[in-house]
Amino acid sequence: MRIALDAMGGDHAPEPNVHGAIAALDLLPEISVCLVGDRPRLETLLSEAAYSGDRITVHAAEGFIEMHEKPVEALRKKPKCSLAVCWQMMAGKEVDAVVSAGNTGAVVAAGLRTRLFLKGVKRPGIAVTLPTLKGKSVLIDVGANPQARSEHLYQYAVMGSIYAKSIFKIDSPRIGLINIGSEDGKGNELYRETHQLLTSSDLKDQYVGNVEGRGLYAGEADVLICEGFVGNVVLKTSEGIADFLMKSISEAIMPALDADRDKVMEAFKGLGKRFQYHGTGGAPLLGIDGICIICHGSSSADAITNALRAATNYEHQHVNERITAALVRD
Amino acid sequence: MRIALDAMGGDHAPEPNVHGAIAALDLLPEISVCLVGDRPRLETLLSEAAYSGDRITVHAAEGFIEMHEKPVEALRKKPKCSLAVCWQMMAGKEVDAVVSAGNTGAVVAAGLRTRLFLKGVKRPGIAVTLPTLKGKSVLIDVGANPQARSEHLYQYAVMGSIYAKSIFKIDSPRIGLINIGSEDGKGNELYRETHQLLTSSDLKDQYVGNVEGRGLYAGEADVLICEGFVGNVVLKTSEGIADFLMKSISEAIMPALDADRDKVMEAFKGLGKRFQYHGTGGAPLLGIDGICIICHGSSSADAITNALRAATNYEHQHVNERITAALVRD
Numbered sequence: 001m002r003i004a005l006d007a008m009g010g011d012h013a014p015e016p017n018v019h020g021a022i023a024a025l026d027l028l029p030e031i032s033v034c035l036v037g038d039r040p041r042l043e044t045l046l047s048e049a050a051y052s053g054d055r056i057t058v059h060a061a062e063g064f065i066e067m068h069e070k071p072v073e074a075l076r077k078k079p080k081c082s083l084a085v086c087w088q089m090m091a092g093k094e095v096d097a098v099v100s101a102g103n104t105g106a107v108v109a110a111g112l113r114t115r116l117f118l119k120g121v122k123r124p125g126i127a128v129t130l131p132t133l134k135g136k137s138v139l140i141d142v143g144a145n146p147q148a149r150s151e152h153l154y155q156y157a158v159m160g161s162i163y164a165k166s167i168f169k170i171d172s173p174r175i176g177l178i179n180i181g182s183e184d185g186k187g188n189e190l191y192r193e194t195h196q197l198l199t200s201s202d203l204k205d206q207y208v209g210n211v212e213g214r215g216l217y218a219g220e221a222d223v224l225i226c227e228g229f230v231g232n233v234v235l236k237t238s239e240g241i242a243d244f245l246m247k248s249i250s251e252a253i254m255p256a257l258d259a260d261r262d263k264v265m266e267a268f269k270g271l272g273k274r275f276q277y278h279g280t281g282g283a284p285l286l287g288i289d290g291i292c293i294i295c296h297g298s299s300s301a302d303a304i305t306n307a308l309r310a311a312t313n314y315e316h317q318h319v320n321e322r323i324t325a326a327l328v329r330d
Numbered sequence: 331m332r333i334a335l336d337a338m339g340g341d342h343a344p345e346p347n348v349h350g351a352i353a354a355l356d357l358l359p360e361i362s363v364c365l366v367g368d369r370p371r372l373e374t375l376l377s378e379a380a381y382s383g384d385r386i387t388v389h390a391a392e393g394f395i396e397m398h399e400k401p402v403e404a405l406r407k408k409p410k411c412s413l414a415v416c417w418q419m420m421a422g423k424e425v426d427a428v429v430s431a432g433n434t435g436a437v438v439a440a441g442l443r444t445r446l447f448l449k450g451v452k453r454p455g456i457a458v459t460l461p462t463l464k465g466k467s468v469l470i471d472v473g474a475n476p477q478a479r480s481e482h483l484y485q486y487a488v489m490g491s492i493y494a495k496s497i498f499k500i501d502s503p504r505i506g507l508i509n510i511g512s513e514d515g516k517g518n519e520l521y522r523e524t525h526q527l528l529t530s531s532d533l534k535d536q537y538v539g540n541v542e543g544r545g546l547y548a549g550e551a552d553v554l555i556c557e558g559f560v561g562n563v564v565l566k567t568s569e570g571i572a573d574f575l576m577k578s579i580s581e582a583i584m585p586a587l588d589a590d591r592d593k594v595m596e597a598f599k600g601l602g603k604r605f606q607y608h609g610t611g612g613a614p615l616l617g618i619d620g621i622c623i624i625c626h627g628s629s630s631a632d633a634i635t636n637a638l639r640a641a642t643n644y645e646h647q648h649v650n651e652r653i654t655a656a657l658v659r660d
Binding site: 229 | 400435461462463473476477508510511513515517518519521542543544545546547548556558559560562563564565566567568569570571572573574575576577578579582583585586587588589590591593594596597598600601
């Protein structure tokens with residue numbers, strides 16, 4: 001399996017990207033990685049890491065998109081940037097997957113420009129995995145499609161369910177529609193229409209109905225559907241409040257500690273790891289004819305290795321074939 | 331000042347409602363409270379509490395709306411329920427304010443039926459106050475208007491700003507628009523239009539632009555604007571993740587504790603109080619010709635007292651007069 005890694009994407013790129021790729025080689029014997037970016041810099045990093053094999057190659061690109069740049073504008077200005085080249089390689093079947101920790105908006109925009117959609121898919125969606133009181137849940141879409149129609153949300157239910165089934169081995173994933181109340185008829189037109197669609201679809205037995213924001217972290221469904229605007233706000237609000245609570249709790253508790261200080265610090269660190277959901281494999285852009293794994297901007301080498309593993313797993317589980325089968329049958 | 335208190339609204343009603351009203355009398359010498367609900371039950375509670383004054387009266391209503399009922403349907407079935415009677419009293423100028431800890435959807439639906447809107451207001455919005463790393467911020471709307479137009483969002487900015495200025499004494503509140511990126515042009519049509527409106531309005535000097543979910547709890551703005559669907563999901567997701575994190579942290583930390591156990595428990599309790607934002611005065615429905623304070627369903631007697639105080643404060647600060655002056659001038 002050949003994977004294009006956007007070597008320049010991410011807050012700390014390219015170092016963790018190169019090291020993450022090297023570390024993945026032993027763990028994932030079937031992959032080869034194409035590092036896309038600044039050739040001299042990448043070759044120097046490979047040689048500094050004493051890498052001399054042939055499973056990692058370097059593919060030159062011109063420039064890269066910074067985290068703060070406007071995606072569409074930046075892509076127009078830098079048509080040969082690392083991200084654009086990654087997608088072109090996938091469109092040209094030179095690679096099977098793209099992995100990037102770069103500007104998420106730009107990863108999606110570059111992908112949508114290639115029109116590399118799976119057969120039957122109307123709009124791709126980003127699926128993130130969130131921790132819940134019952135384990136974890138998949139939330140789709142978190143930003144690829146900020147103005148969705150009900151048929152898009154229905155397709156997110158199909159794709160999210162297949163993803164949860166394939167990757168998390170949940171037999172019959174419970175699907176929930178994010179809404180502002182649990183009763184029928186809640187929300188606005190888009191959500192009422194989607195609720196109707198799901199209730200009368202093949203997914204009706206898996207559909208648990210409307211789920212409020214509170215139910216998300218309570219684990220009321222395995223797969224949660226919403227439009228990109230809402231999902232993105234939910235995701236970033238969650239990160240914001242987690243940050244806020246961790247700071248507040250640590251400020252409130254630490255001064256109260258004396259003898260147990262070290263033990264509590266250890267417990268806190270362990271907990272922090274559990275919440276690094278972004279670091280645990282990245283988020284797939286579902287609905288693409290190929291594989292695209294989006295990592296958090298702050299990805300470490302470990303996070304990059306995990307994302308490469310996620311791409312491999314996605315392929316092994318035939319996620320795309322299953323999506324096509326479900327949508328084309330519909 | 332005369333306040334109608336929905337004595338039957340809330341998970342634990344009517345006890346905390348009656349006790350909260352009695353406790354408010356000493357603190358707020360200018361108010362009288364009309365307890366609306368089941369007359370015999372309320373009179374028994376008053377006499378059990380040895381209350382014998384004339385500042386609390388009882389007004390009979392027939393039934394009440396349960397927390398799980400569908401608002402519009404329930405109001406049709408129970409036209410004389412405690413909540414409907416409260417609003418009818420305000421529409422008839424028998425009272426100056428309504429306070430309820432009942433089904434939020436029903437509080438709003440009953441209010442919208444009276445069409446008791448302030449002059450110039452197109453749609454009322456619920457404003458909640460959230461704790462942030464910098465203090466607190468007002469988020470409007472969290473559910474009164476799930477399918478808003480840009481002119482509604484613009485009015486929320488006007489009303490939210492006046493509220494923050496009057497109640498929190500913030501000289502020139504920074505206004506932010508909830509969005510999925512901070513750059514211009516982000517989001518969907520509604521948010522792009524609203525961004526344009528705010529940028530070219532009288533509020534432009536206060537407007538700090540788009541704010542992402544993460545910026546909300548970082549305190550990037552004093553007033554945050556969004557449509558009711560998004561605000562409701564943000565609010566309930568916040569409650570959900572706070573709950574989830576508190577449980578996870580306490581599970582991770584408590585077993586690590588030995589000598590400091592009691593001190594940490596105390597610190598946790600103190601922190602919990604800081605997060606009871608629902609308990610600290612309730613959320614006003616802004617844009618109503620009158621005063622409506624919505625409390626959390628789990629309101630204690632203290633929370634009810636605080637909500638009565640909030641209604642008083644709202645009147646003292648002439649919030650409505652200021653809103654009308656701003657919107658009618660526009």
